[in-house]
Amino acid sequence: MLLPLLTAFASADGHQVSLVAHPDVDTRTLTRDTTRAIFAMRQRTWPDGQAVRVFVLPSNHAVHGRFTKERLAVYPHQLQLAWDRMVFSGTGQAPNRVSSQPEMLERIATTPGALGYLEREYLDDRVQVISME
Template identity: 80%
Template sequence: MLALLGLLWPPAVAASDSPVLVAHPSVQTPRLTRDTTRAIFAMRQRTWPDGQAVRVYVLSNDNPVHGRFVKERLAVYPHQLQLAWDRMVFSGTGQAPTRVFSQVEMRERIASTPGALGYLEREYLDDRVQVITME
């Protein structure tokens, strides 16, 4: 029905325009499914498949890059993700991801934190972080 109205979910966006998933170079997982990525960013999955702890970094909810990543790559809205984090924090069952203020800070934190995961626009990529493919 939505397709008949010209509305598609997730929105049709060129892959090169979407922020990409990036991790610390020590992460041994080269690709993740959307469901696994969503579980990690929702803070429900806390380890990589090899058992290493995942440290999740995100930009603020009002940052347009965060909005694009969450909507285009995770197929949820930023407020839905925030509600999940708030529920875990307030119930004492988990914690929210670490917020960073810029993509430069995101890159630096991911490059220096084993097990780190986040997202960047392609122009911020360098050889200190690795791109994780989403299936």
């Protein structure tokens, strides 16, 4: 009886986190390096020149942790350090922070050029999934 329960917890926590963008974004695929550069706020435009508006969940949010580790191959604190360095040195700014996945969905759906991430159950037709190479 305990084994199915453990399996249920493992699958509930193992939801895929998808990279999502505003529907007006022409880019359909990004490499891990480009995605990492965008989320580190080093790359500020899409390949077609449109400004990227990056949205992230709080650094201590479980989905943020999974996204950074699984999709970007960096730890959340490494990303935070990069943002802090840019803000304090005056060379850049931190991404837009949202408090929840429903808020992330709403902001990406209504902000041209927006990029963020969501678990699959939060996806709807107001945003597009960007695949990663």
